[in-house]
Amino acid sequence: MSVRAVASGVAAVLVTASVGFGGTPAASAEPGVPRTVPSLKQWQPGGADFSLGTKARVLYTQDALRETATDFAASLQAATGNDIAAQPGSAGSAGDIVLTTGLVPDAPEMPEAYRISVADTMELRGADTAGAFYATRSALQLLRQRTVIPGGAVTDWPQYRERSLMLDVGREFMPVELLRAQIRRMGHLKLNLLHLHFSDTFGFRLDSDRHPEITAAQHYTKQDIRELVDYAARYQVEIVPEVDFPGHMNGILAAHPELKLRSANGRVSDAAIDIANPRAYDLMRDILEEFLPLFPGRYWHLGADEFLLDGAMVTSYDEYPQIGAYAKATYGPQAQPVDAFLGLINWGADIVRANGKRPRIWNDGLHTGAGTLTIGTDIVVDYWSRAGIPQLPLPFFGAARTPADLIAAGHEVRNAAFTPTYYVAGGPTAVGNVPAPIAYQLWDPALFVDGSRLSPAQNERNLGSGLFVWCDDPTVQTPEQIAVSITMPLRVMAQQTWGPPQAGSYHEFARRADAVGEPVL
Structure with missing residues (x-):
């Protein structure tokens, strides 16, 4: 994805956002109301x-x-x-x-x-x-x-049930003490969901007994996780773990090259597992069954994003005839190649449910009219992109199912819009980072990445939103620098997800945020 393309898309979505706001000014706190972040309802x-x-x-x-x-x-x-x-x-x-x-x-x-x-x-x-x-x-x-x-x-009281922070510890390991500091910050701002993206390009960050070969040098022990879960509970923060399947598996597949997805012309993906290979399911099941019991919260995130995005190259199911053959053999002669992917989601979701949790996924692999299978309606869909794969990965346009369509099908969604909920550290997509004043003035969790806005009735199925921190290039910022950089974006997301009234202009909000400060302990 080029920097110019992303920048053009950001400009387009911000124009759409300002129009989508409908010209209705945000409610402002009445004069004399005690000053907090997020602001008080009454x-x-x-x-x-x-x-x-x-x-x-x-x-x-x-x-x-x-x-x-x-x-x-x-x-x-x-x-x-x-x-x-x-x-x-x-x-x-x-x-x-x-x-x-x-x-x-x-x-x-x-x-x-x-x-x-x-x-x-x-x-x-x-x-x-x-x-x-x-x-x-x-x-x-x-x-x-x-x-x-x-x-x-x-x-x-809060307007949205989920008010979250996601940290990409798969690409850039973040020390336990820094995670604790973010939990304290979340409690201070009434954020209640810490989404940890444990596995990606540069490592699998959980200590595996079943498959020690996949554990990165920098990782969290099971005792680290137990203590972190208990610590988060003190601040009313629930941890949502994510191990991304079947793409973004570089950290796992480095130890299992025999399971990497191979195209018909011999190109090997470092990121994607071959979902036509039964041994791939053995490995993924082992990981799920080992770590699901470690997290006592309600959710497990299966990932399911950018399966056919191999580095900067977008590929197609047509390049992997084994996937189409697997789909027909497993789901019938009418099955399409994408059914193998949809079937994987249902397979993983069944394991998650069997362990007493509710599954979540990213949205980009769900295309309008694609496949003969449907995924379980209890699966929460984190909606970040309208593009989907395989397509040019511009998140503002494309054939991915709309938020309204997913809600009509029975899903609950979380607004994870590429703009403005993402903060990307490094890499070309960092140009899409939206300044906090713009997010504060032009966006709220009912406005999605493609400029569509949910109706009040539809928005009842919108769990909320938050700040999603991605470390595309872990050499650009240290974890401590990232923590400083997200100070105001996180405060803005806390305000927008807790809900109106807003604290007047952004300048007034910033003064208020400085006055209430960071957590003291």
Whole structure:
């Protein structure tokens, strides 16, 4: 893909986006509303002010809230210098904070909703433990700006169920401590899904007992993963693992060259596995069955993107007659070559379901009218490109099924639009990185990469969006430099996925974001 082609596509989609916005200005926060990132849904002023006590207590009404209360007290002490202690209880004095759960008036019934009642004692009430945690994040952001808060009540909840960060650790290994720092940042911004792309061009980053030959020198041990999962849970972050099949398998296939996809003219792909070879399924099954139990979350991401993209070369099913023969032998004489790919998705999805999880894939291999098979409607589709493969890989145009079509077929989707949700470190596609002000002003999660916008009814099947960090050239930025570079894009995605009202102009949003800062602990 040329830099000029990508740049032209970015320009086209941003024009489309501004038109797609319909000329309707984003809602702005009312003057006087307490400043947080993301901004608050509702603020009703009135009543006594709250002044954080110099020796304040964070009282928690249930043992399930103890860890959240303890972390909140420690962060609050670090941010303000006041002496803050967490302890069980429900009856606070002036200057204390009470953390509890229960019905949140005037909010939808969802576990992440919360209410902050500001009086001489502050009450943080979550609909569930997740909401209670988010109440502490908003309270911390407010109290680090000033320790006296005007009386009133905050009612807040997310617009989208998934508010995510994806990190491409397959191409560029990121140390565990850096992942922990991003989890803390996610909790601070009320992001709830960490998608880790564990395998790609430069390595398979999980420590395999069944196939130690595929494990990269830089990798995560199983104990690393267990501790990371537990750490993420403290911040209400769920980890979604991805091991990409049947493309982007360089890190695995380097140890299994006999399984690489070969064309009729003898060209060998370093990235794609031969899905006509039964031994390929043995290897993929081994990987799935070894690592699925390691992750307790709801999802497993199967990848399924860019299968026939070999480096910068786009190939065609016609170049691999063994795939067409396999499809007909497996799925009947009417089967098309793409059915072998669709059948692989269903095969992997069955293994994922058997392990109590829900499968996810990328969208680009799903073409309008292609194949005789359908994939399971419970599969979540992360929608990044309208192009699909085999085609010239420009993500803004093409024959891939539309978001609306996938929703009509029964799928839930996540908006992973190449622009503006991608941050690419290095390589020609980095030119598509959209500046944070443009993403803030012209985009929201209902607007997809091809410029189409979901209707409100369709958008009920849109799980959300986030920031997708790809390390196409791992020599360009260190993990620490990437973490700095995504500071404002991640804040913007947190705002757009949590939902309106926005914090006025981008300049006002940036000032607000600087005021609430990064997590203190």
